[in-house]
Amino acid sequence: MHIKRLAAITAAVAAAALVLTGCSAGGGSEVVSGTSISVAQNSAMTTMNAFTATNYSTYNSNPAYLYQGLLFNYYEQTKLTKNTAFGTYKKLSNDPLKVKYTINDGVKWTDGAPVDAADMILAWASSISKYNDPKGVNFGGVAAGSGLDKVTKTPTIGDDGRSITITFDSPWVDWEILPSIAPNVPSAVVWEEAGIDKKTGKDAQNAVVKAIKDNDTATLKKLAKVWKNGFDMTSTPKDKKLLTTFGPYKVQSLTKQYVTLVANPDYNWGPKPKIAKVTIRFIADQTAQVQALLNGELSVLYGQATADTVKALQGQKGIESTTTPTATYEHIDLTMDHGVFSPAAYGGDEQKALWVRQAFLKVLPRQEMLTRLITPLSSSAKLDDSALFLPGQPGYDDVIKSNGSSDYDKVDVEGAKALLAKAGVTNPVVKFAYANDNPRRASEFQLTQASAAQAGFKVVDVGKSGDEYFGANGLGSGKYDYDATVFAWQSTSGAVTGNEGAFKTKGGSNFQGFSNADVDKLWESIEGQTTDAAAIPDLKKIDGLLFKNAVTMPLFQLPDVSAWSSKISNVSDAPYSPNIFWNFWEWTEKK
Numbered sequence: 001m002h003i004k005r006l007a008a009i010t011a012a013v014a015a016a017a018l019v020l021t022g023c024s025a026g027g028g029s030e031v032v033s034g035t036s037i038s039v040a041q042n043s044a045m046t047t048m049n050a051f052t053a054t055n056y057s058t059y060n061s062n063p064a065y066l067y068q069g070l071l072f073n074y075y076e077q078t079k080l081t082k083n084t085a086f087g088t089y090k091k092l093s094n095d096p097l098k099v100k101y102t103i104n105d106g107v108k109w110t111d112g113a114p115v116d117a118a119d120m121i122l123a124w125a126s127s128i129s130k131y132n133d134p135k136g137v138n139f140g141g142v143a144a145g146s147g148l149d150k151v152t153k154t155p156t157i158g159d160d161g162r163s164i165t166i167t168f169d170s171p172w173v174d175w176e177i178l179p180s181i182a183p184n185v186p187s188a189v190v191w192e193e194a195g196i197d198k199k200t201g202k203d204a205q206n207a208v209v210k211a212i213k214d215n216d217t218a219t220l221k222k223l224a225k226v227w228k229n230g231f232d233m234t235s236t237p238k239d240k241k242l243l244t245t246f247g248p249y250k251v252q253s254l255t256k257q258y259v260t261l262v263a264n265p266d267y268n269w270g271p272k273p274k275i276a277k278v279t280i281r282f283i284a285d286q287t288a289q290v291q292a293l294l295n296g297e298l299s300v301l302y303g304q305a306t307a308d309t310v311k312a313l314q315g316q317k318g319i320e321s322t323t324t325p326t327a328t329y330e331h332i333d334l335t336m337d338h339g340v341f342s343p344a345a346y347g348g349d350e351q352k353a354l355w356v357r358q359a360f361l362k363v364l365p366r367q368e369m370l371t372r373l374i375t376p377l378s379s380s381a382k383l384d385d386s387a388l389f390l391p392g393q394p395g396y397d398d399v400i401k402s403n404g405s406s407d408y409d410k411v412d413v414e415g416a417k418a419l420l421a422k423a424g425v426t427n428p429v430v431k432f433a434y435a436n437d438n439p440r441r442a443s444e445f446q447l448t449q450a451s452a453a454q455a456g457f458k459v460v461d462v463g464k465s466g467d468e469y470f471g472a473n474g475l476g477s478g479k480y481d482y483d484a485t486v487f488a489w490q491s492t493s494g495a496v497t498g499n500e501g502a503f504k505t506k507g508g509s510n511f512q513g514f515s516n517a518d519v520d521k522l523w524e525s526i527e528g529q530t531t532d533a534a535a536i537p538d539l540k541k542i543d544g545l546l547f548k549n550a551v552t553m554p555l556f557q558l559p560d561v562s563a564w565s566s567k568i569s570n571v572s573d574a575p576y577s578p579n580i581f582w583n584f585w586e587w588t589e590k591k
Contacts, residue, residue: 031263035589036277037299037568038258039580040289042438043466044282045259048242048251049185049231051126053508054477056142057470058303058490058577063280064184065578066261069247070270071182072101075576076583080177080494086269087162089176097171101181102163107269109186109246117157117164118205119183122190124148124155124166125212125220126227127180132508137220140228143180144508145501147172147527154213161205173529174495185231189241193230194222232472248273248585256467257282271585278584284437284466287312290563293319299568299589302580305561306439307376313563321563323377324573327491329384330555332364332448332484337513339483340428352423357550359419360430360484362412365451370556372447373440377559384554387546388499388539391557395536403540404547416455429458433482435470436463444486444555459484476511485511488558492577496535497526503546514551566590 043059050060070083082088087103107115128151131137132144150172155164166181191204196219199207211219231242236253243251248270249261258281263273281298283289286309292298294316313321334341334357341360346352366383374381382391385405389396400406420426432448434441442463449459462482464474473479475487491498500523501507505515522542526535546552562580564571570586573579 030272030274031265031276032274032589033276035275036279037275037587037589038279038281038297040281040283040292040298040301042282042284042286042303043435043470044234044256045254045280046234046467046471047232048245049227051123051142051180051184052140052228053142053144054140054472054474055232055470056509058579059282059466059470061492062578062581063251063259063261065247065581066249066278066584067245067247067251068184069245069267073176075493075574078494078575083270085271091175092165094171097168097175098165099168099175100158100163100165102159104269105162107246108266109244110250110264110266111186111189111241111244113186113188113201113205114161115183115186115246116161116205117155118161118187118209119185120164120181121155121157121209121212122185122187122223122227123183124151124164124181126224127508129506131220131224137217137224138228139224141180142501142508145504145506145510146180146508147174147497147500148180150527157209171528171530172497173527173532173535174497177493177495183246185227186244189244190223190226190230192241193226193239194219196222229472249278252277273585274588275584282467286439293563293565296565298565300562300564300571300580302562302573303560305377306373309561310377313561318566319563320566320571321561322573324560324562324579325378325575326558326560326573326579327390327575328488328558328560329390330444330486330488330558331387332444332486332553332555333512334360334551335483335485335512336515336551339481340430341483342513346423346425352425354550355419355423356425356428358407359416359423359455360428360452360457361408361550361553362416362419363448363452363455363457364408364553364555365411365447366408366553366555367410368451369444369447373443374556374559377561381556381559384556386543387503387552387554388543394533395540399540399543403544407547408553411451413451413454416457420456427456427458429460430484431460431462431482433469433475433480433485434463435466435487436461437465441486448484448486476509486555490577491575494532496529496532496539497523500526503542503551512551514549516545516549519545 045060045063047055047060050064072089073082089101092098125131126139126141127143127148129144129149131139132141150168151166155166187208188204191208234256248267250264252260252262258279260279262277286305289301290312293301341357343350343353385400434445452459468474501509504523505520519542522538526538529535560573562573567590569588574582
């Protein structure tokens with residue numbers, strides 16, 4: 001599907017293999033009473049709805065992977081696998097593209113209500129641009145602008161409320177990789193929390209469907225407000241309805257330091273986990289994570305490590321570790337709709353704004369960042385010279401020859417000065433946003449600040465802690481004022497339209513205000529392709545336009561450093577999100 005912030009999902013361009021056989025119910029395993037493990041992640045969980053644009057990060061999606069369950073399909077490493085224990089999907093026709101999704105009888109929320117068509121229709125409504133309008137109904141869904149916009153008629157309901165059939169107005173190449181049609185929060189709870197009337201349960205579900213079918217704007221505004229903000233939390237809520245889920249685990253407690261999940265005894269619609277309790281601890285400092293692992297306070301750590309982390313893990317008894325290339329890349333984005341890089345700063349002069357953006361990109365010390373920060377983790381790491389393709393993917397080698405990335409191969413202070421002179425701009429001030437409790441990001445800021453100063457840029461630190469940077473008032477919220485920012489896009493799937501939300505006008509993950517009519521048309525063309533290979537030529541064109549317009553600068557692919565106690569078995573990493581959690585149901589604890 002989309003790109004996720006890393007904590008943000010550039011989906012990989014290469015198509016993933018499709019495994020046609022699904023999981024059997026129960027997965028052939030049972031929870032072992034008394035087992036408990038703890039996993040560290042860099043920042044805190046802030047919501048039970050990880051599909052809002054302001055909360056769509058790995059820090060929310062990883063816990064959600066445990067409590068929302070494996071839906072119609074999921075990834076085993078990079079293989080797309082159907083979870084037929086949860087439900088089925090079937091393409092009914094090609095012209096028009098029509099797909100039926102059916103949830104199996106017996107799948108239920110933790111409050112006992114069935115997971116049904118109303119929950120899927122709410123997921124669809126929250127993912128279309130029509131209902132993500134800041135001036136109207138606004139769910140704030142991260143999938144806004146995706147291929148679901150091609151479904152303009154409300155899905156039809158069948159099978160006693162367990163299925164929906166959606167009809168696309170035109171083809172969509174990524175129809176099968178469609179997590180946005182799957183439930184993520186209970187529609188009945190959304191209705192109840194909106195306080196519209198006293199309906200509950202099935203009556204509330206039916207009321208949600210009716211509001212969507214009738215395009216009842218007044219009601220939908222209230223539902224959207226709850227969907228967008230009502231599930232945000234940093235501690236266990238008094239209103240336990242907000243913790244309603246349907247996955248293999250359910251949330252027992254949440255604090256600013258950790259979230260504890262316990263096995264859902266009713267879960268049998270997917271592979272069942274063996275561990276009874278999982279605690280995800282929020283530890284920003286990687287050194288502290290390693291120390292906690294060595295002390296036995298942690299079972300597993302993963303993710304954004306430093307060279308010091310790798311060194312500290314080497315040769316430790318009772319600890320296993322691995323470094324895995326991921327479908328995740330670091331990048332620096334420039335804000336386009338306001339501030340020093342926008343035409344508005346120069347009386348609407350787009351050419352001047354472009355020169356200033358190009359000048360800033362020319363002084364980014366990409367190679368120095370790679371050498372200092374990434375090479376110690378992975379000696380084979382290289383710069384990423386494409387905004388849409390990762391090294392090794394089909395199309396990458398060709399696109400970097402013509403996309404304009406060669407203009408930024410090396411720091412070019414004199415070239416930057418010349419561009420600023422053409423623009424008639426002296427000593428431009430750039431407000432630089434980043435997660436300042438992440439050592440790598442702090443170093444990236446410092447290196448950028450020093451290099452840019454040589455060309456006359458004054459780069460100002462407006463960094464926030466990871467919890468704030470990726471929180472409701474942080475990146476992409478419209479409340480955080482910055483001109484440039486650094487974070488990572490992380491793949492969750494093999495969708496060729498994975499970057500669309502980030503680089504399409506008003507896309508759900510377009511946090512920089514980028515808008516280009518030619519790029520929008522190319523995304524439409526890509527959506528209508530029937531194979532991934534057919535989409536590559538248009539993806540190359542978009543890649544070139546992103547460099548031509550100095551929109552973003554890819555830095556490098558991030559390696560994941562994972563480590564775990566030898567008392568924990570079957571832990572392994574995977575390129576796609578949720579990375580280390582991908583096979584949590586296979587984890588076991590040795591006593």
